[in-house]
Amino acid sequence: MSERCRRLTESTRFEAGMLVVILLNAVVLGLETFESVVDDAGDLLHVLDKAFLAIFTVELALRLGAVRGRPGAFFSSGWNTFDFVVVAASFIPGLNASLLRLVRLARVVRVVRFLPDLRVIVAAVGRSVPGVASLAVGTALLVYVYGMAGWLIFDTHDPDNYGDVAQSMLTFFVMLTLENLPDNLEMGQELSAWTVPFFISYVLLASFLVFNLFIGIVLNSMEEARAADHQRQRERDRAAAAATESTEDDAIVAVEDRIDELRAALDALTQELADRRR
Structure with missing residues (x-):
């Protein structure tokens, strides 16, 4: 039954x-x-x-x-x-x-x-939480440093956006999306041309670098989640085959195990060839 x-x-x-x-x-x-x-x-x-x-x-x-x-x-x-x-x-x-x-x-x-693919995505989100949390702390520190610098530079020139460190950090946080970058570049040039490298450096670090690191963390978590899901499925197949007397299930599991071994050997060989070419 x-x-x-x-x-x-x-x-x-x-x-x-x-x-x-x-x-x-x-x-x-x-x-x-x-x-x-x-x-x-x-x-x-x-x-x-x-x-x-x-x-x-x-x-x-x-x-x-x-x-x-x-x-x-x-x-x-x-x-x-x-x-x-x-x-x-x-x-x-x-x-x-x-x-x-x-x-x-x-x-x-x-x-x-x-939906297996959606299940892997949900698992990947869970696996990426520690890495994303660390990245969030680093991003918050970066926003704080630039927020303090922005307050020191633009406090009197643009008090609406840089009147205190909290407002300055909020301005730089919005700048992560690049939405207010043109307005801030224009405002900074009114004060000094040297403010342009200041904003550009923030965009390179915060917008481009941080977002690329975020994508890398998620993609790595996706690979780990996919491998873990495949391993769990293989374990379920082995347990199901062991619980039945059918030799067909045992044969299928044996073939799939052999395929996994060959795939792992092929990946190792590919990595070895790549290392030699370097």
């Missing part, structure tokens, strides 16, 4: 069907924001919402059935835990209207589970 549930929940058709249900649920939630639609078809929307909840409950039961007797295996997946909490919260009595809407909205977020 558990094997049949596992094969069903991991099938492409099942995942595609659940994706369609989640998207339809999102459409219904959006329609409920229009008073005219609620007045005309409020009862139908309510029935559809209950139907979606029933489908999600059946889906959760099937996923639990796939790991029958091993609840730890189910909750070891963050997405399984999230699905369980979202569906279970829908049955909590006494939820006020706002909390109930938030719970129903959380069901839509489950669409991430059924």
